[in-house]
Amino acid sequence: MKKNITITIAVFGIILISAGCKKYLDVNKDPNHTTSVSESLQLGPIEKTMAGNTVVGECGVSASYWTQQVSINQPPPTLETYEIFPADVDGTWSFNLYPATFQNLKIMIAQAEAAHHNQYAAIGKTLYAFNLAVATDFWNDIPYSQANDLAFTKPKYDSQESVYHAVQSLLDSALYYANQPASPVAPSTDDFIYGGDMDKWKKFIYTLKARYYLRLTKAPGHTPSAQADSALAALQNGFASNDDNATIAYAGSANDQNPWYGGTLPGAGGVVLAKFFVDGLKNNNDPRLPVIANVNSSGTYTGRASGADPAPDYTVYSTIGSFFGGSQPLNSNDASGAAAPLIVTTYSEALFIKAEATFIKSGAAAAEPIYQAAIASHMSLLGVSAVDQTTYITAKPALTTANGIQEIISEKYIADFLSVEAYNDWRRTGFPVLTLAQNAFVNYIPRRWPYPSSELLANPQPQQKATTADRVWWDAQ
């Protein structure tokens, strides 16, 4: 009897203890983070990441150095003199693009589609296409169909041609969702680009479609004429004025500043304007010069020769104007650059695309008025008076069959100041004609980026043999 009671108590005790044990150990739910958030809380960080990664970041900075719009006052070799290694592009791809941008967009789009939050689905797909295009323009073949899917631990790289198909598909799908009835769950203050204005998003989508059509004028299996047709068709619904420009808003406070502001502070090493760019503006008496550039410490507009040995003090060179986000080393009280909206895509670029496409389809005379309107639109954006605009434009040589592309792209180069598009157009058309920077690390201007170090180590692929000398698919000779 006593033995039975003892055993019963023991067994009962063990059961209690084991139940108690499991409960005692059930404390592994994270109190510090949530595992799911609404699309509205995901969109803002995606746009800000894109701003500092594919609009500016290594993308914007290398494009502006290599097209000799911007220069850095540091001893070579630097990114400016074409020194670029897998480690230098690792942050862009391995932290900011595939995880922070694509993974978050994938979740946001899936959530929005499932809940019929049509606006978020449209915006998500547009941003996915935009970032995918920047990535393939720098890296040629990139993972897409097998990317962002843990079923594939070593995603294969898709050809640039198929990525460009995907870009257009994503934009078409975005248009579909943008044309669906608006959901009451709508973006507003979480959308730093258009504040949720879907009409502007639609125009942006069409303008991007036009840009990506025109990109393929020399791509194998494509003709300039067919691409110009597609571009012109898309542009009919594209940007109609500077009010439609795609920009990213900044508060200007310490936690939210235009990336070019931080990128031009003294601690960034002395980022200034390049001599090639400033001289071009001076030679043409370009009235945009005072907005694009600041005078140097001697009161003149002076650019730095790309790749030259550094000056002891970088203020002998002109710096980027606060309209574009630049900080003011000679006037450190002026922090207005921090709050400058970051330009993503402009009406001017749309008009230059239209001008080039018209030139290809219909010749110089048909393109001339569009070309002039393109220059005027950019000057208006920078606050140049109508009189000064006219003076400048009438002084320009008329477009001819021989000089058409060169003149259009050379003006587009100015309107695309600080945009990756200037580098893309230089690769595609060869304009403006650039000479090698001094102290060049390699004897050519790079045609693409190396693959990033984390990918090389974790996901070996045959395409990774590519060097910066190799051309991407659409960059045919």
Next chain:
Amino acid sequence: MSISGSGDKSSYLVSYSYLKTDGTEPTTNYIRNSFFTKYSTKLVNNLTLTTQFNYINAKNHRLLEGNGLSNPLWTIYAAPISWNPLPTTNPDGTQRLYRLSRNNPYWLLDNTGLQDNTNRILPVVNLTYTPFTWLTITERLGADMYVNNTDYHENIGVVGGDGLGQLYTRENQFMQFNNDLIIEARKDLNKDFTIDAILGSNIFSNYSNSDYVHGADLSVPGFYNISNTNSVTSTYNSYLKRKLGFYAQANLEYKRMLTLAVTGRYDGTSVLSTDKQFYPYGSASAGFIFTEALGLSQSVFDFGKVRVSYSVVGNDDVNPYSLNNPYYQAAGFPINGQNGFQLTNTTAFPLKNENIKEFEVGLETKFFGNRLSLDVTYYNKISADLLSPGTPIAPSTGFVAASLNSGSLRNRGIEVVLGGNPIKSKDFNWNVTLNFTKNKNEVLSLAPGIPYLQFGGFVNPGIFAYPNQAYGVIYGTHFLRNASGQLLLGDDSYPQIANDLGPIGNATPKFIAGMTNSFTYKSFVLSFVLDWKHGGDILNLDNHYLFVYGTPIVTENRGSTKVFPGIIQSTGKVNTTAVPLDQNYYTNLLAAVDESSVEDGSYIKLRQVTLGYDFGSFLTGKVIKKLSLTLTGTNFILHKNYTGSDPEVSLDGSGNGQGFANFVVPSNSSIIIGLKATL
């Protein structure tokens, strides 16, 4: 200083110690006050209560180390020695700089600083009940609780960021409780067999929280309070981990000659997947003192023991909450009242316990009246299902890292300890011990999709573990070489940089050896400890940044010419052309590859040398019972190949990622004079 005493029922000990050290960099210091008390009393005949209480207060004032721009070492290592950093400001009040993007080191002393204060208490209560002579029941509850406050500030005018200064305060609270209930029985079964058995349970809980407040952009220069900042962000995190353990152990001893020990343990933890929370492990070991059995002569072969053991130890070494993918508040948010979140870039997989299986066999011998001893041990240890929280995976999966059981490693090797008492006499005694360890490690396997494990460094260069390569391989950029390892030079007779990353060194040493020596002559004692590490590369990341400036010692060969040993790639011919080592070589070639910064980390160090004198009966009196004087020196480097300050200074502290150094404060040698008196 300590006071102790005892009576027939109780005993006590109270002690206090004070330490103040000035750091290598000016204004840095460390001050510690420690108070300890222990009281033990017999409550009733077979029940004893012991309580112990330790209070430690530590204050540390330091400057930033590592890669951040506010580390004074950037300029100290990179600026030419001929530049005078004083005065620290220009007439207009701005910092006086040698280079625009590097702070003046003395300005940093006046305008930045990190103050780290900790208050810690460790109480322990122990109840021991001995109902029978052979049975002891112990209940022990101990706690470790501390509050740590860190305050960091940077004044307006600092180079780095927007130059408007910043400050942050961080408060960490930590509470750990450990409760053990142990029942021990020790009995002589008969005159030959003795058994000692233990049954125990352990309850463990670890809680911490961290409250971090950061203020950006100071309004009033030099005023370091959170109210003086333009934008404040804060984070709060708390962590709780709990464990349970049930264990049993039995030792059987036969005639003090043969021992057999068996242990078993069943642990439960809160941090692993729910179906893998509980896991068992155990060990078995045996020892045989064969000199007893063989009855050998005492004066030559005094003692010989052979031991063998096999053990499996499980552990759950991951942080709490590692099983899901959280959203983090995105950097810079909220913006104008709009909040934003981003998914983690480390993805979680189900987790189970790690298992460390070790086989060990050893021989312990003593000869010549215990005057000579030789111990040899061979071990083979396999660490399986390694828990690695931040294992790299292909970033195009959408995650740069994964938390998972990533693979297995093997370590095997031998340890030899040779000890001797060569001279033993009334006045003079000499004891010496030599030890030698050689360990071979190998990564046996990695989980599918995992290319490598990273232990330290940056994405590149870094310290890694690759399958079927020794653990600790350093990967980075390197010069182009052919399959036989010869340099492939360009047409200009200079080395060329390869496109890919490759192994450029290994952080694991070939062997480690040491010697402890002690001489006693009457009341004098002289002892020293030597450490020898042979092999083990270090990536001197300082050099990587400094080659361009010409301050590292390896750049002394500037201006000379060199025939690079290798083959001209385009012709296949052996190179015979001498080329100058000019600025272009240093910046475009030497500094551009990580392999240039890999150095041999071998060293011989005099860890400690002590000279002591015991006054003994010289000063016997009623007041001073014992008095001794010691002179101790520590950490002298006798030999190193490393061009940095100390091959043991590492960026990763004492973690897994050894072999990496970047702008850390050099270590110190010290000489301590001590006087110890017992009253």
